[in-house]
Amino acid sequence: MDISSDSKKGSISGKQPGEGRPIQPVTSSCSKAAEAAQEQQRSRNMATIADDDDRLLVRIGYTPVLQRHFSRWSTVSYAISILGVLGSVPATFGSPMSSGGPATAVWAWFIGSIMAYCIASSVAELVSAYPTAGGMYYVTKHVVPKDHVAPWAWIIGWCNFLGQAAGVASLAYTISQMILATAVIHTFDKGEAAFTPTALQTVLLAIFVLCLFGTVCSFPTVWLHEIILWFAPINIIASICICIALLILTPEKQSAKWVFTEFMDGSGWGSKGFSFLLGFLSVAWTMTDYDGTTHMSEETHDAAIRGPVAIRAAILVSGVVGWMLTVTFCFCMSDYDAIMASPTGLPVAQIFFNAGGRTGGTVMWFFVILVQCFTACAAMLANARMAWAFSRDAAFPFSDFWSKVNPITHTPVNAVWLVVAFCSCLDLIGIGSTLTIVAIFNITAPALDISYIAVIIAHRWYEGRVQFYPGPFTMGRWSKPVNAIAVTWVIFISVVLFFPTVKPVTATNMNYAICVAAFIGLFSMGWWYAGARKTYTGPRTTDTIDMLPPEDPEAILSDCYDIP
Template sequence: MSKDDIQMATAANEPSTLPADVGDLKDLSAEDRKLAELGYVPVFKREFSTWSCFSFAVSASGLFSSVSATLSYPLYAGGAASAVWCWFISGMGCMAIALSVSEIVSAYPTSGGMYFTCKYLAPKRWVAEIGWLCGWLNVLGQATGVASGGYAAAQLMLAAVSMGTDLTYTPTPGHTVGVMAALFVVGGLINSLSTRLMERLTRSYVVFHVCVLVAAIIALLVKQDNKHSASYVFTNVESESGWTPVGFSFLFGFLSVSWTMTDYDATAHIAEEIKEPEKKCPWAISTALLFTYLGGWIFTIVLVICMGDPEVILSSPIGQPVAQIFFNVLGKSGGMFFTVAAFLVINFGQIVAIQATSRTIFALSRDEMLPLSRVWLKINKHTGTPLNAVWVLIVFCICLDLIALGSYTTVAAIFSVCAIALDWSYCIPILCKLLFGKFERGPWHLGKASFWINIYACVWTLFVSIIFILPEFRPVTAENMNYASVILAGIGLFATVYWYSGARKSYHGPKTQMYIDPEARLHSYSGRAS
């Protein structure tokens, strides 16, 4: 980007400007120079390597634990065939979104992720409105993803406890909520560490994850004597949802895949903490999602082959069908081991999701998009990270999951909200790329296939969004209603009221900020905390 381009982008958004002499940028690394040219002050230390980026991206999906937490959805929807084929079909749509996101992130690598790209992809007169919509959808999707992941982690932990008591203990909503809150506090404490320490922790996640996945697949296939036939696995359709025809019910199985293969741009939100983010971010996103797609499909097939009677595992007293499969096939010790392993994997995912979401809160606050933005913007001078953003997220997720004390069905809707909100926060920039022709590709791109992959990603998102707001069971009652639409409407109403009550006067889209010399950059935001 030229000096004139920088000044034009600045004028189009906010009165804050870069100095007339942009020669000061020579003192920065290539990555920080690119960030300054995009209009943002470098405030983070770039500690993440190629391997830790990949591990981060794999952990964001939490394949092993996510499949374990959501297998019930396709089994209720259409039985064995729904679980297997929904993974295969939906996985292709999710891969199209992931590849489209990777391509755009390569061109504009910042903590704002896909939200920030609206500044360059949308027409100037619409940047504020499109950025507002995209930003709120993204932070809503990430926050609900963290909230639902925390609840699922608590369920897995208590399932292991139940196995330890030979199923004499049955988890209650109150116990689950209590464990969930404690896990969030631990996750917040871990995310209060410096970027260097977070990077060192992240390196090991993918190794543990892959080892557990392979061990579980081998153990189930070896120990299960009464395996289902290939005909049953790939063709058996049994709906417990009450929807007719059965083929329509079958579609609700897509939720398991969309909740697992989501948060594609999580790695993008730590782009300002990565060396060569324009190459490493898209590579990590695309390869991690391909691993999740193929590994998740294989793992799902194995689970269906070895699950035994689906009615037995769906009525499990421990509340987790996959944990019940491990218990039935591998016994108490084996069941506890793999359930605890799933619990650890999902918590690895929670740690990276909290990190990514807190960086999103920081990025939106940097553009004065959130209430009390100046508070969430502060960088702690000891850790070099936005601790206020971390802890407001923790408090929000705990409060959201407290709904489970009154209605688990409402909490289950958070899974749907996560998938819908996140995917549309990605598709809005993708649509802008397709419609307005302003995109200038980065070093990682899709070439001639880009247009068709982008189109498929948007069409797929529209298709599954309709499914995810429908009630999963019929007849519809207050107890089994899908409240995803209510949660989306509530947040949408808040964002709209907040916009018209004054935010539109201060928010003009992603800002361009004043450049600060390297010696002062780490104190540029922390100074506000003093």
């Protein structure tokens, strides 16, 4: 892997915040054309280019409007927190355990983490070249021929936005379930629970949680930077402490042979191998949203370097911590059948309370809920920035309103509350149909991963026709093989995740995610042909070169703005 800073890649140097090179003043050697270009830029209200980040943003066609406060550590912390393994693994642990047993949970996580690293590295390489709030959606503009940009960007943008929205809604819903599961445990007496939450209670609490996160995500970027700095340390330290506590406090642990070699056919498909594949749901749902960090690029110092580094570091850390948690939970499954049939509906919650009692279990479970809240905040932040970038390109109804930046916080507050309202509507479906809401949640990983590989495929398909200029992070000769692995894996696992998880298939246990995917595809394409294709042109950027007089514009940029 290579991270460099040569001048052909935008003079990005990896400086500390505030150390970017100032604009070189116009000297007598600059032509009148250069002065005219400067005046033309001022007349268009272009922001002062204070450092390499904003210089790069102007070069790719955007006027900087957000404030950059995210540093190296807050960016890494954000990348780790958006995966949030301590919250997500307990929430999804029951799926691989019920379908394929402990060995399925352990090895599916191990293999899935390696594949996630390939996808994340492929994403990091592309967004390093174009670090904007649109993430992979914006990259489409630079890997697809100009006359094909609009339909490609439309499909990829909607897949990304809806996948993220489904993820945010599902996180709020699972947080609600976790809180109510605590209440169930505390009212459990003599084999029965005095309190059983209803669908309405779960949904209303989830909407309250969404509003709470929307308030946090509306804060100024400098506040978010200070808050997010603590997300990753709490996540990692709490994970290690919980693993140690569980292994000490659980009286009768399972054997290593059972944990690492016991495969089951809990799906009923008649194949332990297929049941193993269904076990990838946990790692697929947890280890996604790789480009979440890139959606914060316009608020990050040295985003072209720090974004890709943070993405790959987060996969490594989360992969190790997630595997550690999965193995620990399997060792603590002292009574498999009783734990899987827990009245809380969450096997890990039962493991905690078995080990620590009501007091100790509640303390451990509190940190799980806290980290899941961190993950939901980070995911909503990414979704809001994506919504802002998408509305900036007039992809939404009333885009002018959603694309406004609040003059007080200097953040896209309107886009944040668009996400809150949309995700609340998704969660409201849970009142009437648990099957439908689960199907919507299950679309998160396939929708996001497909939006990533679509850009990767387009990049490779059109690379002979479209000139792509790599950013400071590149995989070099490993790029094509890693891209191939990422694309193959996403196609394969997406098909698996659309399969019903239990056989025989009935209306009750059917995996309706495929129906939701079909609806999203038909809706987006129907909207496209109904009128969007006449108004939507893809990412709306201002070509800096086109703004300059015709006399050798590239030389003018190089001489006057120190841009090669």
